[in-house]
Amino acid sequence: MTFEDELRKGNFQVAECTDCKKIVWPPSDFCNQCFQEIRWRKCANEGKIIEFSKQNNNYFCLAEFENTIKIIGKVAS
Amino acid sequence: MGKVGIVSYGITKFSKEDSKIESLLLKSTKKLFENSPNLSRNDIDAVLVSTNNNSKYLSAILSEMSGIQPKISHTVESLCNSGTNAIVSAYSYIASGLADVVLVSGAERYDSPGQILEWDNSRGEFKHPIFWASIFTKSYKREFSITDEDLAIVSVKNHKQAQNNPNAISEKEYSLDDVLNSKRLTDDLRLLDCSRPCTGGASILLTSEDFCSKFTDDPIWITGIGQKTISAGFTKNTFDYMESTRIAASSALKMSKHNSSDIDVAEIHDAFSVCEPMALESLGFTDKGSGMDMVKELYAANNFKINPRGGLIGSGHPLGATGIAQTIEIVQQLQICANKRQVDDATIGLVHNMSAAATSSTVLILEK
Structure with a gap:
């Protein structure tokens, strides 16, 4: 699987280190702290909007999940 | 050495x-x-x-x-x-x-x-630079109570200064209203707030x-060099100042044995309007939140100290040539051959060049 494939299906997955349990973000093949294997797991559904703006009538935002990772995304009305 | x-x-x-x-x-x-x-x-x-x-x-x-x-x-x-x-x-x-x-x-x-960093999944579908610039602008405005009208002065100033640069893409001056009424790309960014590829x-x-x-x-x-790369991904960044710029400037100034107050003329990486005040603060030219006050003072005094050739907004931004063009400008300033752009008594200059929302910065100190 790839991050993008899962995202297209509506699944927001993150890569977590099998050893130190840190989230590797943006997703990668190995942990960026200890180079151990990663596993894919579902990310928490709820995030916190850190910042937002609007293009035409569509809001986009920078959101934080699990108090760790940030991503830019659409805000659905 | x-x-x-x-x-x-x-x-x-x-x-x-x-x-x-x-x-x-x-x-x-x-x-x-x-x-x-x-x-x-x-x-x-x-x-x-x-x-x-x-x-x-x-x-x-x-x-x-x-x-x-x-x-x-x-x-x-x-x-x-x-x-x-x-x-x-x-x-x-x-x-x-x-x-x-x-x-x-x-x-x-x-x-x-x-212009597009495909690798960075943390930008989602929002990979064009106008999106990080909108996030930067919104954060900076909120943190320091800055308005769109304030930021528009950066574009007015740099287009004006570019009129004395024969190599600049900009061929006219713009008023505050021109900038504010230019095409709205997002709620926080107008066309004239952007440098042009x-x-x-x-x-x-x-x-x-x-x-x-x-x-x-x-x-x-070249008496000082400072470089710092924080990340490739945008979202590990700070959003209302430039950490990589702060570190790069500190290293470059230390190597050259100067303080930011010794700098007579500087080329700053104003990819978007908000970048100029943020960079001025991160480079140590002024306190956090005071970058726009400095820009306004320079503009009112017709002082070309910052971005004499018109910066990226006035000159245009051919990515791989920009850092070299910035350096050439400072060389011309220190050789006192910058014609109508010449800053008085320029003996020490600074170049600030950065990548991808200041995830990486380079600062050079140049001297006669």
């Missing part, structure tokens, strides 16, 4: 022309040779090309088209600060003794692939101290 000096340069007009990348590299290199009557092709030990263009082997191609057979020849790419990265590589070759004379040539086409080339010649006098009586020394 011996000194490294800048002894010559050549630059093209920045435009929307549909030129081949090879032609752009050659054009500014030809101008550099025309500016250096004592330069022979055999003098050049290394040719470094700075670009985001996808063509390969450009340094060897430029060398062949220029009749140079260098010892060292390769491309340097680091998105928007490729130019100063190439200059730092040239400095390192000279300082290490591997080369005495290095030609650095940067070029980009208006349709550069370097464009076509252009810029070349510079660096030498060891022993070789400088062959080419010029007026070398400009």
Whole structure:
């Protein structure tokens, strides 16, 4: 699987280190702290909007999940 | 470690022309040779090309088209600060003794692939630079109670200053209302708040101290270099100041044994309006949140100290050429040959060049 494939299906997955349990973000093949294997797991559904703006009538935002990772995304009305 | 000096340069007009990348590299290199009557092709030990263009082997191609057979020849790419990265590589070759004379040539086409960083999944579908710029702008406005009207002054100032730069893409001045009424790209960004990707080339010649006098009586020394890369992904960033810039400036100033208050003239990486006040603060020219006060004071006093050539907003932003063009501007300022852009008593200058929302920054200190 790839991050993008899962995202297209509506699944927001993150890569977590099998050893130190840190989230590797943006997703990668190995942990960026200890180079151990990663596993894919579902990310928490709820995030916190850190910042937002609007293009035409569509809001986009920078959101934080699990108090760790940030991503830019659409805000659905 | 011996000194490294800048002894010559050549630059093209920045435009929307549909030129081949090879032609752009050659054009500014030809101008550099025309500016250096004592330069022979055999003098050049290394040719470094700075670009985001996808063509390969450009340094060897430029060398062949220029009749140079260098010892060292390769491309340097680091998105928007490729130019100063190439200059730092040239400095390192000279300082290490591997080369005495290095030609650095940067070029980009208006349709550069370097504007979009596909790898960064944390940007979701929002990979165009206008989105990080909107996040930066919104954060900065909120944190320091800055308005769109305040930020528009950056664009007004830099377009105005660009009118004295014959190589700038901008050919007219804009009023505050022009900027505020320009096309709204997002709620926090208007078209005239943006630097424009464009076509252009810029070349510079660096030498060891022993070789400088062959080419010029007026070398400009690189006395400070600072670089920092925080991440590739945008979202590990700070959003209302530039951490990589702060660290790079601190290193460069320490190396040159100067403080930010010693700097007489600076080229700042104003990819978007908000970048100028943020950079001024991160470089230590003013306190956090006071960047716009400084911009307003300079504009009111018609003081060209910051971005005399018009910055990226006024000059245009041919990615791989930008850092070299910024450096050429500071060289001209310190050589007191910047004509109508000349800043009084310029003896110490600074170049700030960054990539991808300041995830990486380079700062150079130049002196007479």
